Amino acid sequence: MVRTMVLLLVLACSGALAQVDFELPALDGEYVQLSDFRGQWVVVNFWATWCRPCREEIPELSALHTARDDLAVLGLAYENVDVDAFEKFLQDYPASYPILVVDMDSPPADLGAPRVLPTTHLIDPNGELAETWLGPITAAMIEKRIDE
Numbered sequence: 811m812v813r814t815m816v817l818l819l820v821l822a823c824s825g826a827l828a829q830v831d832f833e834l835p836a837l838d839g840e841y842v843q844l845s846d847f848r849g850q851w852v853v854v855n856f857w858a859t860w861c862r863p864c865r866e867e868i869p870e871l872s873a874l875h876t877a878r879d880d881l882a883v884l885g886l887a888y889e890n891v892d893v894d895a896f897e898k899f900l901q902d903y904p905a906s907y908p909i910l911v912v913d914m915d916s917p918p919a920d921l922g923a924p925r926v927l928p929t930t931h932l933i934d935p936n937g938e939l940a941e942t943w944l945g946p947i948t949a950a951m952i953e954k955r956i957d958e
Contacts, residue, residue, distance in 0.1 A: 829937035832918035834886065834910035837893050837900075842884065842910055845937060851881040851956055852933040856912070856924040858889040859899045863946040864928045872906040874949040880935075881956070883907035888924060890914055932956070 833843040844852065855871060857864035868885075875883035887896055887909055896909060917923040921931055925944065932941040932955055941955050 828920075830920040830931075830933055830939050831937065832920055834912060834918065836908050836910055837896055842908055844884070844933065847882050847884075847933075848937050849935050851878075851935060851940075853881065853883040853952060854886060854921065854931040854933060855883060856886045856888045856927060856929040858887065858927050859891060859896070860889070861927045865903050867928055867946060868903045868905050870949045872904070874952065875907040881952075885909045886912050886918075888912045888914060888917070888927065 829845070831843065831845045833841050836842050844854070853871065853874070855864075855867065857867070859865075871883045871885070874881065885905055885907055893911070896911070900909065912918070914923070928946060930943045930947050930952075931939060932943075932952060934940040943951065
């Protein structure tokens with residue numbers, strides 16, 4: 811969080827925030843690029859199957875993803891598990907949003923590796939980092955930040 815705050819302060823002092831971007835494979839093998847969601851708010855949620863708070867967030871993030879046309883959720887699976895194990899996990903914890911697989915040795919450079927799970931980033935419609943939460947979040951927290 812301190813790193814994100816320092817980065818935001820440096821970028822704000824330089825006069826502009828940098829756009830965040832990455833490209834990661836979904837469980838189906840297709841690649842998803844964050845910049846494809848420009849014009850929408852994007853919730854980028856780092857999670858793992860073993861993380862209880864992460865599992866508890868899935869239904870609420872799914873409902874948020876489905877309810878709002880101006881918002882998309884991307885789940886970034888941050889653990890070394892094969893696709894079959896993720897798909898089996900999602901039978902018990904279904905998500906309405908895309909699940910992307912993160913190489914733990916090479917996380918998205920613009921976001922870095924999460925320090926805790928879950929870690930959630932809110933990207934604004936211009937592609938700039940608007941907020942980072944460490945630990946569990948709710949849809950109400952996300953919507954309150956968007957409404958600001």
